[in-house]
Amino acid sequence: MIAKPGSCFLRCLIFFFVIVIFSDVLESTCFARPQEEDVTQIILPVTAAAIALARYDNEGFLQLSKGFASSITVTYALKYTVDRDRPDGSPHTFPSGHTASAFSAAAFLQKRYGWMYGLPAYSAAIFTGYGRVENGAHRTEDVLVGALLGIVGQLIFTTPYTDIKVVPLVGRTVAGIVATIEW
Structure with missing residues (x-):
């Protein structure tokens, strides 16, 4: 299904705001010296969204959004419920939101489009x-649970992309099925 030109831009914009709202981007990148992992937690989901939109995969984009939102919601619910301090003494270390965000995008790309996208x-x-561990922002268990939450959210909502589309064709004088294959 071909998306309307304006809808792709609108969906990208909405997805970007979801990332900003549900992550600690402002805290970690605007008010402190940004680290590389601050960038990858944003670049991976934005790249996954861009790939889905470039392929006109509206269903995949919706699955990415649901999986990402569920992972980040659970991550932040746990952060404020557990309320464990970081190695540097600041609050809300468990689980890692950066890692949940990055692994959510990676799990989506791998499950939806395969290992060619998933491995990188x-x-x-x-x-x-x-x-996150090396810079002293998290402990190993914070990162492992964040990764697990990111992956599980996508395992629940994401289905593999199929290159074969079958659509019924019905008209006044015609009835049948149209099949297309992408490669």
Whole structure:
């Protein structure tokens, strides 16, 4: 299904605001010296959204959004419920929101489009988690649970992309099925 030109832009804009609202981007990037993992937690979901939109995969975009929103919602609910301090003494370490965001995008790309997309995305997501521990923002268990939450959200909502589309065709003098294959 071909999307209307304005709807792709609007969906990208909405997705961007979801990322900003449900992550600690402002805290970690605007008020402190940004680290590489601050960038990858944003770049991975935006890239996943851009790939879905570039492929006119509206269903995939919706699945990405649902999986991402559910993962981040659970992550932040746990952050404020558990309320464990970070290694540097600041609050809300468990689980890692950066890692949940990055792994959510990586899990979406892998499950929806395969390992050709998933392998580089998972590599960047691992880099994100490693950076959070290495920079003293999280403990290993914070990052592992964040990664798990990101992956589980996408496992629940994402289905593999199929290149075969079958559409019924009905008209006054015609009835049948049209099948298309992308490659």
